[in-house]
Amino acid sequence: MEKVYKAMRNTGAANITIGIIVIAVGVSAGIVSIITGANLLKKKSQIMF
Secondary structure (H helix, E strand, C coil): CHHHHHHHHHHHHHHHHHHHHHHHHHHHHHHHHHHHHHHHHHHHHHHHC
């Protein structure tokens, strides 16, 4: 029975770690998208098609 509890604890810790990593990557990607979008809007008059 103790092995089951250790496995559950390890799985929970791994899930929390993965969740934190996913949140950090998502926030970073969002910030980069906002910055690049702002740069495009700032240089809108220079873009020719």
